[in-house]
Each structure stands twice: as C-alpha cells, then as structure tokens.
Amino acid sequence: MLGRRELLQLGLLFGGAATLLQSPLRSALADSATMRLFWFGSPARAERTLSVARLFEAANPGVKINGEVGGNDYWSKLTTMLAGGNAPDIFQLAPSRFADYARRNTMLPLGDYLGSTIRTDKLMSGVLDLGAVDGKVVGMPLSLNAFALIYDSVAFEKAAIAPPGPTTTWDGFARLCVDITKAIGRKNVWAVGNGARYSYAFEAFLVQRGKRLYGEDGRIGFDATDASDWYGYWESLAKNGGCVSAEVQAMDKLQIDSNPLSTGHAVMAIAFSNQLLGYQALAKNRLGITSLPIADAAGPSGLFYKASLHFGIASTSRQPELAARFIDFFINDLAAGKILGVERGVPINLDVREAVAPLVDDVSKRSVDYISSIAGRVGAFPPQVPIGASEMEERVFRPIADQVAFGQLTVAAAGEELVAQANRILRS
Amino acid sequence: MSIADASNAGPPLSVRLRSQLGGYGFLLPWLLGFVVLTLGPAVSSFYLSLTDFGLMGPANWVGAENYVRIASDDPRFWTAMRVTFTFVLLSVPLKLMFALAIAVALNKGLRGLTVFRAIFYLPSLVGGSVAIAVLWRQVFAGDGVLNQVLAALFGYEGPSWISNPSTSLYTLVLLAAWQFGSSMIIFLAGLRQIPQDMYEAASIDGASRSRQFFKITLPLLTPVIFFNAVILTIDAFKAFTSAFVVSDGSGGPIDTTLFYTLYLYQEAFTNFRFGYASALAWVLVVIIAIFTALSFMSAKYWVHYDD
Numbered sequence: 001m002l003g004r005r006e007l008l009q010l011g012l013l014f015g016g017a018a019t020l021l022q023s024p025l026r027s028a029l030a031d032s033a034t035m036r037l038f039w040f041g042s043p044a045r046a047e048r049t050l051s052v053a054r055l056f057e058a059a060n061p062g063v064k065i066n067g068e069v070g071g072n073d074y075w076s077k078l079t080t081m082l083a084g085g086n087a088p089d090i091f092q093l094a095p096s097r098f099a100d101y102a103r104r105n106t107m108l109p110l111g112d113y114l115g116s117t118i119r120t121d122k123l124m125s126g127v128l129d130l131g132a133v134d135g136k137v138v139g140m141p142l143s144l145n146a147f148a149l150i151y152d153s154v155a156f157e158k159a160a161i162a163p164p165g166p167t168t169t170w171d172g173f174a175r176l177c178v179d180i181t182k183a184i185g186r187k188n189v190w191a192v193g194n195g196a197r198y199s200y201a202f203e204a205f206l207v208q209r210g211k212r213l214y215g216e217d218g219r220i221g222f223d224a225t226d227a228s229d230w231y232g233y234w235e236s237l238a239k240n241g242g243c244v245s246a247e248v249q250a251m252d253k254l255q256i257d258s259n260p261l262s263t264g265h266a267v268m269a270i271a272f273s274n275q276l277l278g279y280q281a282l283a284k285n286r287l288g289i290t291s292l293p294i295a296d297a298a299g300p301s302g303l304f305y306k307a308s309l310h311f312g313i314a315s316t317s318r319q320p321e322l323a324a325r326f327i328d329f330f331i332n333d334l335a336a337g338k339i340l341g342v343e344r345g346v347p348i349n350l351d352v353r354e355a356v357a358p359l360v361d362d363v364s365k366r367s368v369d370y371i372s373s374i375a376g377r378v379g380a381f382p383p384q385v386p387i388g389a390s391e392m393e394e395r396v397f398r399p400i401a402d403q404v405a406f407g408q409l410t411v412a413a414a415g416e417e418l419v420a421q422a423n424r425i426l427r428s
Numbered sequence: 429m430s431i432a433d434a435s436n437a438g439p440p441l442s443v444r445l446r447s448q449l450g451g452y453g454f455l456l457p458w459l460l461g462f463v464v465l466t467l468g469p470a471v472s473s474f475y476l477s478l479t480d481f482g483l484m485g486p487a488n489w490v491g492a493e494n495y496v497r498i499a500s501d502d503p504r505f506w507t508a509m510r511v512t513f514t515f516v517l518l519s520v521p522l523k524l525m526f527a528l529a530i531a532v533a534l535n536k537g538l539r540g541l542t543v544f545r546a547i548f549y550l551p552s553l554v555g556g557s558v559a560i561a562v563l564w565r566q567v568f569a570g571d572g573v574l575n576q577v578l579a580a581l582f583g584y585e586g587p588s589w590i591s592n593p594s595t596s597l598y599t600l601v602l603l604a605a606w607q608f609g610s611s612m613i614i615f616l617a618g619l620r621q622i623p624q625d626m627y628e629a630a631s632i633d634g635a636s637r638s639r640q641f642f643k644i645t646l647p648l649l650t651p652v653i654f655f656n657a658v659i660l661t662i663d664a665f666k667a668f669t670s671a672f673v674v675s676d677g678s679g680g681p682i683d684t685t686l687f688y689t690l691y692l693y694q695e696a697f698t699n700f701r702f703g704y705a706s707a708l709a710w711v712l713v714v715i716i717a718i719f720t721a722l723s724f725m726s727a728k729y730w731v732h733y734d735d
Contacts, residue, residue, distance in 0.1 A: 072676055072677065073677070075697070075698060076677070076693070076697035076698065079483065079696075079697045079698070079700065080697060082483055082484065083483055083484075083702060101483075104482065104483040104484050104700065105484045106483060106484055188571065246681075247587060247588035247591045247592050248588070248591075250588075250591035250592075250680060250681040251569065251588070251591050253676045253678075315484070390698055390699070390700070391698060391699045391700075394678065394694070394698045394699075395694070395698070395699065398678070398680070399678075399680065399682055399683065402680065402681055402682050403682050406593055406681065406682060408593070408682065
C-alpha cells in the first residue's frame with residue numbers, strides 16, 4: 001500500500017522527469033545571463049518596451065532579455081508559470097491584483113536593492129508606498145495614473161452639449177448621458193458603457209462616500225446599501241436609455257479595444273488616464289479627458305494617484321540582481337524614459353518626467369495635463385488589495401452587474417449578493 | 429501455474445525477454461510519452477486533489493475536503509454541470525444526425541465525392557481552432573452576419589446571440605454540431621461495409637428506400653453509431669476551446685456557457701485553487717467513466733454485431 005508521501009514522491013518523480021530533462025539547457029541559459037520579461041498591453045507598448053530592452057542589452061554586453069507579451073490570457077499564463085516554477089524573472093502587474101499576487105509570495109521583496117541597485121533619489125516622494133505590501137516594497141511602480149472619464153469631443157460638439165467636467169455630479173452625468181444619447185439618435189449608440197461592471201468606477205464612487213473597495217483588514221470596505229445604490233444608479237440609467245444595453249455590455253472584456261467607446265456603441269468611457277493613448281489610437285475623433293463624476297462639490301473627488309502598473313521580480317528568479325538593474329534602468333534612465341514616454345502613465349522619476357514632457361505628442365500631453373490638473377483634488381492611496389482580489393475581479397463584480405443588467409437580479413438582491421460573495425471569497 | 433509448467437511452456441524468461449526487446453523498443457517512444465506526460469501528471473493531479481495547493485505555498489494535506497466541498501458547498505459546480513449536460517445532450521445527437529445524414533447523401537455515388545467529402549470534413553479540421561471560435565463570435569454578435577442576413581431577408585431584428593444569456597449556449601451547440609466531419613467519415617466507411625446484395629434483395633422484394641434505410645442500413649450501422657456516440661460524448665464533456673474563446677474565459681454571459689472544463693480552468697488559473705481544480709478534474713473523469721460504462725451496458729440492447 002502506498003503512503004501519501006510515496007504517492008507524492010512518485011508523482012513528483014514522473015511529473016518532475018520532464019523538468020529534469022531540461023535542466024542542463026537551463027543552466028546554460030543562466031550562464032549567458034538571459035532574463036525573461038513578461039507584460040501585457042498594446043502593440044505600441046510592446047514596441048516601446050522591447051526598445052528599452054535592446055538599449056539595456058547594448059549597455060550590458062552579454063545580457064539578453066527575452067520579452068514575452070500577453071493579451072487576454074496574461075493572468076492565466078502568469079499563474080501557470082508561477083505555479084509551474086518557471087516564472088519570468090520580471091513580470092508586470094496591475095494594482096487591482098498586484099497585492100493578491102504579492103501576498104502569495106510570488107515576488108521578491110525589493111528592500112535589498114532599493115537605494116543601491118535601484119536608485120530612488122530622484123523618485124517622487126511616497127511613490128514606493130504604492131508598491132508596498134505589509135510594509136515591504138515588493139513591486140516597483142512604473143508610472144502614475146488616475147481614474148478618468150474619456151469622451152469623444154466631436155460627438156459633444158455636434159450635439160451642442162457641453163462635455164462632462166470636474167464639477168459634473170453623478171445626477172448631472174445621468175442627465176447628460178440621456179441627452180447625448182437622444183441627440184445622437186442612432187440605433188445601438190449610447191452615451192457610455194454600463195459602469196456597474198467596473199470595480200474601479202465603483203471604487204471612486206465609494207471613496208466619494210468615505211468608504212473603500214477594500215479595507216486594511218483584507219475585507220470589503222462597503223456594505224450592501226452602497227452596492228445597491230451603485231447598481232441602482234446604473235439600472236436607472238440603462239432604463240432611461242443613457243448607457244449601453246446588457247447584450248452590448250456583455251461583450252466588453254475590460255480591454256480598451258472591447259470597450260463600447262472603441263466598438264462604436266458609446267461616446268464616453270470610464271477608464272484610466274494613461275489609457276487615453278490607447279483609446280485615441282482606435283478613435284478617429286479627438287478624445288477629451290476629465291475626472292469622474294462626483295457625489296457633491298464639497299466632498300472628496302474619489303480620485304487618487306495610483307501606480308498604473310508594477311514590475312515585480314519573481315521569487316524564483318535566478319538573477320534577481322540583474323532584474324533589479326533592469327528595473328532601475330527602466331525607471332531611472334533618461335534614454336529609456338524618452339522611449340517609454342507616458343504610454344504606461346506619468347513617469348515616477350522626476351528628472352525623467354521633466355525630460356519627457358517636451359517630447360510627447362498632443363495626446364500624451366492631454367493625459368499628463370490631466371494628471372497635473374487633479375493634483376489639488378487627489379486623496380490618499382487606498383489599502384492594497386487582499387488575497388482573493390483577482391477572483392473578485394473575474395468572478396464577482398462583472399457577473400453580478402450582468403445579472404442585474406439582464407434582469408435576473410434586483411438591485412437590492414445584487415447588493416446583498418455582492419457582499420455575501422465577497423465575504424465568502426475574502427474569508428481566508 | 430507451477431514452475432514446471434512455466435519451463436515447459438517455452439524458452440526461459442531471459443530468452444523470451446530478449447526476443448521481445450525489439451517490440452518494447454518500438455513501443456518506447458509511446459511508453460515514455462504515456463508515463464512521463466500522462467500517467468505522471470495524472471498521479472500528481474490525484475495527489476494534489478487531496479491538498480490545498482495554491483499558487484506558491486506548500487501543498488497541505490486536506491484529505492477528502494475538496495471533494496466534500498464540491499458535493500456540498502459549491503453552487504457554481506452545479507451551474508457548470510447543468511451547462512455541460514445540456515451541451516452534451518443537445519450537441520451529441522445533433523452531431524450524429526448531421527454526420528449520418530450527410531454520409532448517407534454522399535454514399536449515393538455522387539460525382540466529385542472526394543471534393544464534397546473534403547468540404548464537409550473541413551469544419552472538423554479547423555472547427556476546433558481559435559480562429560473559428562472568433563469567427564463564430566463575429567457571426568452571432570448583435571451586429572453580426574447572422575442578424576444582417578435575418579434583417580435583410582425577414583426584417584427580423586435578432587438579439588446578440590452570443591452575449592444573450594438565453595441563446596448563448598445554443599450558439600455553441602451549433603458550432604459543435606457543425607464539426608461533424610470525423611464522425612461522417614467513419615459513417616461513410618461503415619456504409620461502405622454494408623453488402624450491396626442486401627439492398628438488391630430488398631428492392632426485388634419491393635422494399636422502399638426509407639424501409640431499406642431503417643431495416644438494413646441503420647441496424648447494420650449500429651456498431652459505428654455506437655462508436656461515434658461514445659467518442660462524441662467524451663469529447664463533448666471535455667469541450668473547452670469554443671466556450672473559452674467566445675466568452676473570453678469567463679463562461680459568460682452570467683455563467684450560461686460555463687462548461688465544466690472552463691470552470692475547472694478558472695478555479696485553477698484565476699482563483700489559484702489548484703488542489704480544488706484537480707479534484708474537479710477527477711470528478712469529471714468519474715462522470716465520463718460512468719457515462720461510458722452506461723453506454724456499453726446499453727449496447728447489448730441496440731447494437732447489432734454481425735458475427
């Protein structure tokens with residue numbers, strides 16, 4: 001009779017055989033200092049990122065960086081590689097999931113490298129906190145962004161309706177959405193996507209009420225009433241014809257190219273400031289950018305500066321030192337900064353930011369100007385997301401919003417359901 | 429068997445082994461592949477199903493806890509079961525009927541048979557691919573080809589078939605049924621095996637075409653139908669690509685295309701529960717085994733073997 005230890009050994013033996021076969025090859029690769037870099041994003045981002053990698057190789061003879069780009073499948077690919085023990089040396093993360101991965105010990109704390117290999121003297125003050133989890137910096141913020149409302153300025157001009165601005169309230173926004181939809185008067189074109197699905201829009205809505213998406217304790221920072229109010233807002237906007245139908249919204253995979261603004265079903269998008277570049281690349285009309293609607297003029301704006309993305313070094317990396325050097329190059333080198341521009345957001349190195357400013361094109365400038373314009377209104381960065389945030393993104397926020405949109409769940413029940421599911425997932 | 433018997437049975441073991449060495453040599457590539465790529469991972473998967481293995485941490489032994497949770501505390505498991513069974517029960521008979529009908533039509537000694545055979549087989553070659561699932565997405569979208577045709581012909585404004593919860597699963601059934609090619613080829617081969625003189629005798633006796641079909645073709649084809657049904661059922665239980673591509677891995681809208689394998693995938697790769705996902709995989713193995721066993725048990729009542 002096999003004991004469980006033997007069974008494990010047997011499994012590892014067989015399963016591991018495939019890995020063992022490769023090991024001579026692997027150590028050979030390690031000798032020549034090859035490093036893997038994995039990120040997700042548009043082709044434009046790939047081009048810029050690879051150019052920086054080539055520049056780094058030129059400055060460090062003998063070093064080779066293999067870039068790998070992910071699309072929709074990025075997260076599952078990354079998870080597969082992490083679980084399989086062959087994670088890329090450096091990988092990109094987004095704030096909505098960053099700490100979920102960090103808390104699962106997938107990344108190396110950067111403490112040993114900060115201030116030495118990774119120079120921090122020119123960085124914006126406090127910016128490293130955006131990559132800190134439980135007091136340790138584990139992810140390097142690459143750039144800053146903030147929530148933003150992106151709109152087709154030509155559509156508003158044609159309709160002779162003033163576009164939304166920093167003082168637009170949620171109620172005003174709802175009226176505006178209905179008006180512009182009517183003014184456009186085309187079938188299957190609405191003002192905006194159904195924002196109930198976007199956890200980040202919900203987060204801004206909550207911050208404006210003095211609540212949080214997630215609290216310090218790793219639980220949700222809101223209650224069923226907040227959630228019902230949120231669903232109710234979009235439910236009534238959908239009923240009044242101000243936002244897209246459930247069927248159109250269900251096609252949105254939360255990517256720039258699948259957002260109703262890009263597919264021609266809407267003239268506004270609730271997004272992030274740096275995404276203006278991506279949206280503009282797909283839109284023929286000039287896009288404007290402003291902040292999200294607010295609860296009332298006296299209250300908080302719901303905005304905060306956040307790391308648009310992070311780089312993390314895999315805890316299994318064989319060359320953490322080299323990886324740290326690359327990260328330093330990526331954020332601190334002027335030439336690298338000029339290549340990267342503001343595609344990932346506004347640079348966190350103040351010298352780089354200054355050097356990049358005069359070089360950027362009109363679209364990038366609009367995005368940067370927006371970030372500067374909200375400086376007086378941003379609040380503190382909220383607590384890092386808890387373990388389970390990825391599952392909340394994929395399995396909770398979107399499906400519940402869809403159920404409401406398709407009429408399978410009432411607004412009140414959806415609020416209860418969101419809280420119940422969140423408590424179930426975040427209990428561990 | 430006693431030792432004396434064994435020695436009487438033939439040359440000693442070492443000699444027999446040596447003579448069989450060649451055979452094992454030829455088997456080796458397959459054997460290696462089976463042990464390293466199939467058996468090994470299967471054994472590890474079973475072990476993992478009894479642990480709480482997450483993304484990085486150690487795999488802690490939890491016994492049957494994962495299986496208990498599947499049975500008692502997982503509403504999405506039952507959603508996935510409902511979706512998968514609906515898919516299997518609809519797509520398999522549909523596919524069989526398509527395949528048989530086309531095979532019978534092609535068996536009439538049509539001119540250019542090889543060309544038609546190739547054309548009908550084409551969807552099966554490319555149908556499982558991501559490109560076709562993407563195409564399907566375009567055809568059945570709200571402003572897709574299908575609705576444009578419907579609007580032009582009947583003035584009917586169709587819904588967005590793939591993003592509407594009440595129709596999404598059926599578009600995937602249709603996609604599966606469209607890939608009837610390999611079953612059709614097997615049916616064609618089966619039809620060729622039926623002796624022509626039976627049909628001649630029947631038509632001399634005045635049996636109509638349809639009577640010939642139901643009294644000769646179908647009964648003699650039952651072993652092939654059985655084979656196809658078993659293979660298609662197993663395939664349908666394992667269906668993944670189409671739902672994954674069409675719903676972008678979400679099983680949406682609202683879990684209406686949450687195939688069992690897709691749910692398993694999500695548990696592992698978006699929710700980081702590898703142990704639990706392994707348990708789900710073993711439950712699927714048991715379900716498929718039960719279904720296959722049931723098919724074989726039913727076979728003696730309806731499958732006719734000639735010999």
